[in-house]
Amino acid sequence: KAGVTQTPRYLIKTRGQQVTLSCSPISGHRSVSWYQQTPGQGLQFLFEYFSETQRNKGNFPGRFSGRQFSNSRSEMNVSTLELGDSALYLCASSLGVGRPNTEAFFGQGTRLTVV
């Protein structure tokens, strides 16, 4: 069973640019969450999607946005990049249905460097 796939693995962008990251969840999983990981702030929640709807949102500025498609694949977009956006962006997928099925499985992440 394939795991969570995130593309690209590495990105280098310039301040002011925008970037789109992609996540393909485990087959059959309908919920996708995004997290930002930095040495200073640790793992921080960005947003969660289920059935193409945003269900939860973390405390990030509006420059951070996301969406989920009908096949459960998700993208997140960061506009007007700042140096502080340099981080490992992680996608997690879960079944999203029923209490026993709440385990979240992470992808390997996209390492974004803003210069």
Place this chain on the structure above:
Amino acid sequence: QQQVKQSPQSLIVQKGGISIINCAYENTAFDYFPWYQQFPGKGPALLIAIRPDVSEKKEGRFTISFNKSAKQFSLHIMDSQPGDSATYFCAASIKRGSTLGRLYFGRGTQLTVWP
């Protein structure tokens, strides 16, 4: 405000010894407590998880102990091996509707097991 507090920040254990990592939380609405293991360059991998109606859960060399009244939970790694050297994160969440909801992570514990 850190919703989940984790200690110690780093831990050095001899091969064959017991590694113990502790976490504490304040929000009594949390109903799911997973532990993740992360190797450099990889995403966090789900190790073991527990719900508040259980005081202990064991899977192989890994055990979670949960103290609901003290609002604390801990990870015990028995017979620690050099291959266990990684960063460990505790987390907590409140299941919302059909989805996992937001995971609140501790700041992580860097475990080093000396051969």
